Amino acid sequence: MEMDNFTFGITMLVAGMGGTLATLGLLSLMMAGLGKLFPYKEEGKED
Amino acid sequence: MMEAIIAGLGGLVIGFKLLFVNWQNLIMLGVGGVLLWLGIKKDCEPLLLVPIGFGCLLVNVPLSDVMLKDGFVRTIYDAGVDTELFPLLIFIGIGAMTDFGPVLAQPYTFLLGAAGQFGIFLTLILALYIGFPKLDAVSIGVIGACDGPTAIYVTSKYAPHLLGAVAVAAYSYMSLVPVIQPPIMRALTTDKEKKTVMKFTAKPVSKTTKLLFPIVITVVGGCIAPKGLPLLATIMLGNLMKESGVVARLTGAAENEIANVVTLFLGLCIGATMAGPAFIRAETLIVLGLGFLAIILDTVCGVLFGKVLYVMTGGKINPLIGAAGISAFPMAARVVQKVGSQYNKKSYLLMHAMGANAGGQIGSVIAAAVMLSVLAGMGVIR
Numbered sequence: 164m165e166m167d168n169f170t171f172g173i174t175m176l177v178a179g180m181g182g183t184l185a186t187l188g189l190l191s192l193m194m195a196g197l198g199k200l201f202p203y204k205e206e207g208k209e210d
Numbered sequence: 211m212m213e214a215i216i217a218g219l220g221g222l223v224i225g226f227k228l229l230f231v232n233w234q235n236l237i238m239l240g241v242g243g244v245l246l247w248l249g250i251k252k253d254c255e256p257l258l259l260v261p262i263g264f265g266c267l268l269v270n271v272p273l274s275d276v277m278l279k280d281g282f283v284r285t286i287y288d289a290g291v292d293t294e295l296f297p298l299l300i301f302i303g304i305g306a307m308t309d310f311g312p313v314l315a316q317p318y319t320f321l322l323g324a325a326g327q328f329g330i331f332l333t334l335i336l337a338l339y340i341g342f343p344k345l346d347a348v349s350i351g352v353i354g355a356c357d358g359p360t361a362i363y364v365t366s367k368y369a370p371h372l373l374g375a376v377a378v379a380a381y382s383y384m385s386l387v388p389v390i391q392p393p394i395m396r397a398l399t400t401d402k403e404k405k406t407v408m409k410f411t412a413k414p415v416s417k418t419t420k421l422l423f424p425i426v427i428t429v430v431g432g433c434i435a436p437k438g439l440p441l442l443a444t445i446m447l448g449n450l451m452k453e454s455g456v457v458a459r460l461t462g463a464a465e466n467e468i469a470n471v472v473t474l475f476l477g478l479c480i481g482a483t484m485a486g487p488a489f490i491r492a493e494t495l496i497v498l499g500l501g502f503l504a505i506i507l508d509t510v511c512g513v514l515f516g517k518v519l520y521v522m523t524g525g526k527i528n529p530l531i532g533a534a535g536i537s538a539f540p541m542a543a544r545v546v547q548k549v550g551s552q553y554n555k556k557s558y559l560l561m562h563a564m565g566a567n568a569g570g571q572i573g574s575v576i577a578a579a580v581m582l583s584v585l586a587g588m589g590v591i592r
Contacts, residue, residue, distance in 0.1 A: 194423065198415065
């Protein structure tokens with residue numbers, strides 16, 4: 164796909180930064196979910 | 211016979227003669243000396259700057275053949291840098307050394323780690339505007355990941371001619387985070403924001419969550435950004451080994467012996483890419499300048515994102531912690547704590563900042579992985 168530098172830069176900003184934010188947002192939700200699914204218990208009672 | 215003796219003795223001084231003919235080498239010998247001085251006397255990332263400085267000296271000695279075919283540094287370079295193996299091995303060690311507990315205890319800090327990556331993409335645009343080719347611009351932008359191994363991984367693959375400048379910029383600016391960040395943090399926040407006290411209740415994380423974290427990141431992150439899977443997988447492998455607690459010997463080897471040996475070889479190889487004629491160009495200075503700007507932009511965007519969170523939470527989040535959303539771990543978190551406590555002695559931001567900082571570490575790897583996959587999606591790389 165041939166593209167000029169301006170299009171390339173904007174595409175990288177939107178897709179790259181957007182993708183990074185979306186991926187980390189998704190991972191933060193998944194981690195929050197894991198934290199709820201497997202809450203901390205005292206040693207010896209760990210799930 | 212006399213002529214033969216003179217010719218033979220002449221061979222001993224030819225190096226000195228060439229030193230003054232090839233002035234670039236002479237300057238780079240000085241640069242190598244400065245890098246060694248920074249590492250040894252100023253304690254700036256000595257583990258990297260000492261071998262880099264020495265590698266720089268080695269390659270700039272006239273008639274040096276260390277980087278020619280079959281030269282000893284070239285052999286190491288081909289085996290570990292050209293194949294991208296060294297940054298990945300270092301990542302296993304980083305994963306084994308890093309406690310992601312703070313970010314798991316406060317998963318929202320992942321987002322601060324994302325905001326801290328804006329510098330990568332803004333710098334990329336700036337590099338394109340200046341006229342760098344696309345893949346060079348990508349490699350320059352990735353200095354903003356504030357993460358040496360990531361910058362080396364991407365640059366060695368897509369712009370190897372910039373490797374020396376990018377690596378030196380990444381590591382030098384990373385060590386300058388305590389100097390670069392505080393003025394920006396002060397300028398962008400109001401006194402009221404700086405004094406915000408964030409409550410911290412130690413929220414322990416279960417072992418199951420800690421064990422699932424590297425697995426989930428590898429699988430989910432790998433599905434989203436397969437081009438960056440090696441980066442993600444190696445840091446997560448190291449972390450899984452650490453958290454599992456059942457492979458203490460492997461964890462110890464990853465964070466000590468392997469990381470140490472690879473750091474030495476990597477530093478030497480990077481220094482050896484700094485041969486005078488190839489390094490002393492306007493392009494190198496521009497790369498160093500853009501790299502500096504990338505770290506500034508990371509900090510600006512991180513703090514601005516912190517301000518957004520401050521407003522959204524009704525003033526419960528101190529925007530200063532946004533500055534910690536970069537990969538310089540745990541240096542950036544310490545900087546946040548230091549600046550925060552200057553304005554409010556009761557403010558204890560360290561644990562929150564550690565979360566953002568660990569988020570920044572994951573964020574920088576995810577950003578690079580996403581960037582590579584977007585490039586592959588556009589057909590710019592295979």
